Amino acid sequence: MSQSPEHIEKSFDHLVAEGRIYKLWEAQDAFRADPDGPGEPFVIVIPPPNVTGSLHMGHALDVTLQDILVRYHRMMGFNTLWVPGTDHAGIATQAVVERYLEGQGTSRLKLGREAFLERVWQWKEEFGGRIIGQLKRLGASCDWSRERFTMDPGLSRAVREVFVSLYEEGLIYRGDYVVNWCPRCHTAISDIEVEHEERDDLLYHIRYDGVDGGRSLTVATTRPETLFGDVAVAINPSDPRYPKEGELRVRLPLTDRVIPLVRDPYVDLEFGTGALKVTPAHDINDFNIALRHGLPMVECIDKDGLLTEAAGPYRGLGVDEARVRVAQDLGAQGLLEKTEPLRHKVGVCYRCRTVIEPLLSLQWFVRTKGLAEAASGSVRDGRVAFVPKTWERTFFDWMGNIRDWCISRQLWWGHRIPAWYCHSCGKTIVSREDPDKCPDCGADAPERDPDVLDTWFSSALWPFSTLGFPEKTKELGRYYPTTVLVTGFDIIFFWVARMMMMGLKVMGDVPFRTVCLHPLVRDAQGRKMSKSKGNVIDPLSIIDRHGSDPFRFALASQAGSARDLKISDERVAGYSRFVNKLWNAARFTLSHLENLDPGSPASAPGLPGRWIRSRANGCAREVAEAISGFHFDRAADSVYHFIRDEFCDWFLELAKPLLYGEDKAQAQSARMDLLKVFGKTLALLHPVMPFVTEELWGKLPGAPGNGRLLMLSPFPVFEPSEHDPDAERDIGFLMDTVRAVRQARGDFGVPPGAKVSPVVATADPLAKGLIEAHAPLLLKLMGAQKLDVTDDPAAVKPGDAAEAILPWGKVWTPLSGQIDLKQEKARLDKEGDKLSKDIAAAEAKLSNQGYLSKAPADVVEETRDRLAAMRARLEGVRHSQGLVARVLGDMG
């Protein structure tokens, strides 16, 4: 028989095979979902990556976990749909294209709106497909026939429909508010798009002199350049340092303006001087104070981050320069009392890290309070569950403190806001159809709002817009709500919460039943990956070098409940060795399945066959439970352990004597076991390692495949008939015996070539019979030439033997001439110490009345058994110690 079959390569060539296998799946339309088909729906919508983006670790983890869920449920017979697609990513994409245009010597403004948008679409057509190809390299089994883009006509219709209906309900409004303005991106951004960075700045104490002999006030500020926008000075009404009542007016430095004192509880007595300059146009809190006190708004910084005419001679300066100049000039006038260093946090743009300039601005908002309450309610009443559950609390906190969502962006790339303004009567028209005249006054050509919507507005509709909304499609009826949303916890607020708010509002039901939140991927040192740190690991380069399967396995094996997932090349390389192991197990298996005739006579399954079937069955249950509970790490660990430690290390070795033996019926039986169990193993591993398993499945002869793809074959379910605790116990006797002898050999350095002749002493007739029956097999596994089994209670250990004491008997390994007694003594001493300690602990327990009366009976029973076993072992150890001591003593 050929040991290295011609038809299987020496190792898995992932670079060639993965692409071929993916094409095979696509050619057989294996990813397509059929809304008319049978089965309970299992639906996932992919978190859409940026259309111009490139695959990074976050996507890789996201997609791997989703693919595991999707493949598992598809094999389990669910009507499975995974909707893929991409996001237009307003700011990010526009920035990328603008940078490109800059390199071409042109710009957005030079081109004008229409020409610019045309260029962005071109860019999208050219590079937009890139990330889709990268997802395929991971093995993603999305239904690509349903791929969507947030700016597809259908999805744009959904956006418009939702905007208009929310507007009509009064849930979308337009108004002047202080918003977060990015002077570089030249747009407003929402509160959660602002990140906070610690900076070292100065706190300036500036004196505002009193008018008409009134007292002066000293304010503390980090932003002296904004004083041109001041409209008041505020103090806390309970501050003893200032008059409790009465008017007071102060002169605004560097200007000829006079501003009042107001009293407002917002002001913190502890901070600075307890007096706050009120700049409502450039600070959200000051804005609120101004509203409470009916103060005017003065804008002193414009959208380029330059000072306005309100700043008089400082007009046109940037804020940083203005700050220095104002401070100098205040100092020259003796109004700058002091400066002190201050470490504080400043808001920066999450895209470009430019310092955010709060500005008074006319923007569109979504009224979020009611929507957020509904979203919270859907979690509270169990319609949506977070996994892990701990995130629910964070979710409630945030939903309870939510502020209105600024949805307008001063960009060109995105869904243009469907609002028009009549230049004649000033009416605002929000409409599903583009109006050509004002419905109120009939004036022609109302002007369309130039702004576009926040990208997350369209993302929020993703679970139903991708299924055909606003049309009432078959898909929407069958697949909404979706089943699971898989994403990182960092976008709970950006995306998950908003999908819930919109789904509940627009569809009247939650968008998904479970939110599965996974860790964030970090480098081996636990740092966030970022280009500036230079620690970015490119998933594609990992796939190139090691393959998609081991990469997926590494991700899944760490997707537990931790908040960080540390990926390293070494770890992936380790799992590629596991792929190799599987591959070689397959080579062995296939070499014994050549010319297999399933009809030829076979004996009843032997003990190894019964055992491995039972173990495969147990593994099937573990994997199913783990995946159903989103414990990807447990699923990976379970199948890894089964394949490596049980199938390869034991079963293949146990099967060899049968396969190579004279008994044809036994050999045939073993071959059938191999075929059946190996096929099952591939199915168990498939959701995590789809490529290599599909490849090997295709090489298996006969029954398991029937020419059907593995990915469309049934996932093994737990079968009570395969569960065989007797076989597991019986194999335990054999394993114990082999391990005992191997340990003795290892401990005393017996050369591998040297044969030993162990003796097993047991009073258990079952163990005795099994060991005797499998003696030839055991001899091979132990490197022994002879194996004796005795049930004679008077049998004693040969003086030169190593002894292993097991729950059911003893294994003696005579080592005449090969034994190092000093080493044996050390080993015995160590084992004796450990046993004495454990025995003492168990005895203390069992003499404790409280323990005996309160602990469950089975726990007490177990402790008793364990104590008895340990005592027996200790007795053996003491005996051996005595023998060794005597011999050593004789040697003197």
Next chain:
RNA sequence: AGGCGUGUAGCUCAGUGGGAGAGCACUACCCUGACACGGUAGUGGUCAAGAGUUCAAAUCUCUUCACGCCUACCA
């Protein structure tokens, strides 16, 4: 300032009331007819510290320390 999380073997982490675990790394020996991308055996831990609850604590409670992250209106 509040909230959340983490602290277990050299490293990465699992274990959430009853005998301290896995992978990697390390040590020794071995190319034994699937695999040296391998095999067999082994070393290694006051479960951050302290107190409490309990018959019993890595696990529950409290306190402390260290390190993360998130949210917030101290200019």
